[in-house]
Amino acid sequence: MSLKTLKDYDIFGWRGEFYFKVDGPKTFKARWPNKGTIKLQRNQEFTSKADMSLWSQFKTVHVDHPAVQKIKVILREKDHLKKDEVVAEQEFEIKLPSKTEYVILQDSKEQTKAKLRIQAARTRY
Numbered sequence: 397m398s399l400k401t402l403k404d405y406d407i408f409g410w411r412g413e414f415y416f417k418v419d420g421p422k423t424f425k426a427r428w429p430n431k432g433t434i435k436l437q438r439n440q441e442f443t444s445k446a447d448m449s450l451w452s453q454f455k456t457v458h459v460d461h462p463a464v465q466k467i468k469v470i471l472r473e474k475d476h477l478k479k480d481e482v483v484a485e486q487e488f489e490i491k492l493p494s495k496t497e498y499v500i501l502q503d504s505k506e507q508t509k510a511k512l513r514i515q516a517a518r519t520r521y
């Protein structure tokens with residue numbers, strides 16, 4: 397995952413404070429990072445380390461019946477004076493299994509962009 401913004405989100409400090417919410421099956425929501433925010437000034441970019449995942453899930457899929465998993469990803473920006481703003485929100489349909497692919501989650505003005513890597517490979521153990 398990488399996150400970049402071209403916009404100033406805060407009048408004071410000039411730094412946006414971002415975090416992700418991920419909606420999996422049923423109503424379970426994950427937050428990433430679990431605590432804290434990704435602080436970005438205009439034109440800054442954050443790239444996560446390889447071992448950082450927004451969401452992980454194991455699902456049993458029968459060979460003859462490929463499945464689809466819907467995952468909703470929400471990017472929010474924190475504000476101390478008002479409710480946290482939803483910058484971007486999108487539901488991704490992930491075919492199981494599938495090759496690694498990259499998707500873009502961005503705001504309507506295309507100023508803040510998250511590039512997400514989706515890995516839905518078969519797991520054998």
Ligand SMILES: [Ca+2]
Pocket residue numbers: 405406411412413473474475476
């Ligand atoms: Ca803020």
